[in-house]
Each structure stands twice: as C-alpha cells, then as structure tokens.
Amino acid sequence: MSIQIENLEKHFGAFHALKEINVQFKQNQLTALLGPSGCGKTTLLRIIAGLEFADSGKILFENNDVTALSADKRGVGFVFQHYALFQNMTVFENVAFGLQVKPRKFRPSKEEIHEKVTALLQLVKLDWLANAYPNQLSGGQRQRVALARSLAVQPKVLLLDEPFGALDAQVRKELRRWLRDLHQELNVTSIFVTHDQDEALDVSDRIVVMNKGQIEQIDEPTQIYHSPQTPFVTQFVGDVNVFHGHIDQGNLVVGEFSHRIDPNTNHTVPVENQSATAYIRPYELTLSRAADNALAAGIITHINAIGFIVRIEIESRQSEQPIEVILTKESYMQSQYRIGEQVYLVPDKLNLFQQMNI
Structure with missing residues (x-):
C-alpha cells in the first residue's frame, strides 16, 4: 500500500515540529526517515500511525484519506525502540495478543491463532523460545518478538521507531541485515526512523533526510551518499x-x-x-x-x-x-x-x- 503525505504541518506550542512535509512512500518499499535528534522524523512517523495528529495537511493510504482516523482504524503495525512487551506473558502470548483482542466477529479461532503465531515465530527464528518470558531474552530477541507481534495482525503498513536504538553495535548490525532480508520476504510497505546513517544506507530502498522539521532530500541510498543536494545532507551522511x-x-x-x-x-x-x-x-x-x-x-x-x-x-x-x-x-x-x-x-x-x- 502506498502512502501520500501532503502539506503536513505540526506544532507543539511555539515549536514548529513539521514544516510543509510532502512525500510519497511507495508500495512495498522500505523507507528510512533519517536525521538528527529533534528533526521531526519520529513525529512524522507517529502522525502516519495515528498516534499524533497534524495541525493541517493530508495523509492518504492508497488514495484514501486517513488524516482524521485513529491508530486502530489505520491498519498499521508499530514497533517501538524499547520493545513494549508484556512482561507477564510468554513470547507466544505476546505475539498472539493482537489477534486475541480483536472483536469476536473478526477474531480467528484458537487453532488459527496458534498456527499463525507459530509461523511468525518461525519467521523471526524464535519458535524455540515460545514459552520463555521477555526478561529471559536478549535485547535482540525481544525486538524480534516485538516485530512478530506487530506482524500478527497483518498490517498494511509497518512502522518502526528506531527499532535497534537500544541495542549494542554488533547486535544492531546483525538485526538490520535480518530486517532487510525479512522485508524482502514479507513485501509490506515499511517506514523506519533512524539517526544512524550506516543503518539507513544499508537497509533501506529509499531515504528521506530530515532537518529542523523539513525534508532536505529524498532519494535512493547511493544518490544520497554520492550526490547530496544540500550542505546538510553532505555533512550528515558520510x-x-x-x-x-x-x-x-x-x-x-x-x-x-x-x-x-x-x-x-x-x-x-x-x-x-x-x-x-x-x-x-x-x-x-x-x-x-x-x-x-x-x-x-x-x-x-x-x-x-x-x-x-x-x-x-x-x-x-x-x-x-x-x-x-x-x-x-x-x-x-x-x-x-x-x-x-x-x-x-x-x-x-x-x-x-x-x-x-x-
């Protein structure tokens, strides 16, 4: 599913967080929102998710206006930096949660939930930890559980807010390679926020570079690196x-x-x-x-x-x-x-x- 952002504006009091944002996220592409802390990338992601609302502008999902819809009406999966797993639930129960709380008429049967969760845990290579609890997992394993949980409800769009930010450098490197391979297998429109230029260049199909609430450049990773269009992009990337x-x-x-x-x-x-x-x-x-x-x-x-x-x-x-x-x-x-x-x-x-x- 493609996403179109038109003339988006957002203020937090006197602070102008997003200024005239216009960008299209193409279907089935993995796009990075790249920029320094405070540039507006997480705010933009949260507005796309429906966790925040813009002051003005439009958000279109496949040409359907979702600007005023809440998060639960948009069909997005959201992965946070700090996992947000339920500590009193097993890995299996965490992944199954989104399916179990669906309204009765949309809720799969217990057998269907078991089959789907098992398949997802196999996909993220954690089926052997199905009965473990979050405090028994490493940071990288917990983030993979969080991703499996977001995928369980079959989101039209997958949004990731600095998904590897809390992990050490080696684990980050392993997980970003894993995410790239997983995305190719899933073919879902994905947007992830990062301030790590290496992460954006390595994983994404396209990069949106942001600075001070504005978009500096939108391009493929090779073009962002070799043909930067502004002084900021030139200095920030590489x-x-x-x-x-x-x-x-x-x-x-x-x-x-x-x-x-x-x-x-x-x-x-x-x-x-x-x-x-x-x-x-x-x-x-x-x-x-x-x-x-x-x-x-x-x-x-x-x-x-x-x-x-x-x-x-x-x-x-x-x-x-x-x-x-x-x-x-x-x-x-x-x-x-x-x-x-x-x-x-x-x-x-x-x-x-x-x-x-x-």
Whole structure:
C-alpha cells in the first residue's frame, strides 16, 4: 500500500515540529526517515500511525484519506525502540495478543491463532523460545518478538521507531541485515526512523533526510551518499572534509591555494565572485608532495594503517578541523608517508555549494 503525505504541518506550542512535509512512500518499499535528534522524523512517523495528529495537511493510504482516523482504524503495525512487551506473558502470548483482542466477529479461532503465531515465530527464528518470558531474552530477541507481534495482525503498513536504538553495535548490525532480508520476504510497505546513517544506507530502498522539521532530500541510498543536494545532507551522511573559499576565474581559492574545478567531475557550475564551500570525502583526496592544483597543505599528525585501508589525519591552516584522507594499503606502501611530513591535498572530486555575496 502506498502512502501520500501532503502539506503536513505540526506544532507543539511555539515549536514548529513539521514544516510543509510532502512525500510519497511507495508500495512495498522500505523507507528510512533519517536525521538528527529533534528533526521531526519520529513525529512524522507517529502522525502516519495515528498516534499524533497534524495541525493541517493530508495523509492518504492508497488514495484514501486517513488524516482524521485513529491508530486502530489505520491498519498499521508499530514497533517501538524499547520493545513494549508484556512482561507477564510468554513470547507466544505476546505475539498472539493482537489477534486475541480483536472483536469476536473478526477474531480467528484458537487453532488459527496458534498456527499463525507459530509461523511468525518461525519467521523471526524464535519458535524455540515460545514459552520463555521477555526478561529471559536478549535485547535482540525481544525486538524480534516485538516485530512478530506487530506482524500478527497483518498490517498494511509497518512502522518502526528506531527499532535497534537500544541495542549494542554488533547486535544492531546483525538485526538490520535480518530486517532487510525479512522485508524482502514479507513485501509490506515499511517506514523506519533512524539517526544512524550506516543503518539507513544499508537497509533501506529509499531515504528521506530530515532537518529542523523539513525534508532536505529524498532519494535512493547511493544518490544520497554520492550526490547530496544540500550542505546538510553532505555533512550528515558520510564523512567529509570541509573547505571554505571563493570562486575566481573558475578556480576554487582557499587561502593561498587555487584549485581548477573540473566540470566533468563536479556537478556544480561555479559562479564567479561568490563564496563557496567544498565538501570532499576522505577517499576523494589525493596526497601529493607537490603543490600542483592542490586545495590545501598540512602536516601529517596520525596514521592508522590497520586493515585494508589506511586513514591519515592532517592538520592544515585551510581547514577548521583535522583533514582525513583514506588511501589503499597498496598506495600507502608505495608512497611511504610519515608522521610530521608536509603534504599537499588535491581533490579528485568535490561537492561545491555557493552563497551569493551581499
């Protein structure tokens, strides 16, 4: 089922939580709402669920207006960050709960409930823990029970609010891989909230990046990462080095350095005599011992050569923060850079954003 959000607005007192939200969630896709704390992503999810109501705007489920409907009328499954399991019920009873409390005329028989719950527990690979209680489970197991419970009522839409936020890094990684595989098997329209960029890039079919109650960009994960459309998206999704300068005769000038902007590798057409900020990924910088076409110079302060890539940190007057450069192990072995050595940084590609001088 597709979901259409039109001109959605939400205030909490004087705080403007959501501003002119327009977005479509496509049928059977897994979409991530990504952004920092307080950006409005959980508020948007709760409004879609019917747990909050917007001040204005529309919510359409498959072209049907559900804006004024309560949560129980929308047919959504909701998974919270902190599980919200019933501690006095077994795993089986927790999953069966939503089916058992349905009105009598819609309630499945005991045999049908048993068959469905067993199948769901097998799906989330917890059938062997059917008689256990929540306090006997790990955090990852409890979250899988919560997901099975939300699926038991056959929701048209599955909503997940930071489902792995309370778990440690290794369990998060395992569960997000599991969620991706499960979603492919279930084919249900799913929306999940996260502030973890790696999680969004790894799991989702599409990402909605939010900031200060507004949508910054909607796109596939590869486009969000490689072709960010705003400075916020560029900095929030992935590591970047930031350089402030201005445009002069097609060159980006940063301090005493001038780098010729190649229109074939940089999507932005530079405008003369404007301030400009360049955002460059660590792997898009080449280290050199020559100043030709460099954007900055600095001193190597740290080298991390563990693993298949080498991370090099550089202190530079052309950047407010230490610059990070990523080299392949092979490139590093050939160049033999050393801590304390002066180097020059030449961009292979950069994302350039300009601001009109006033």
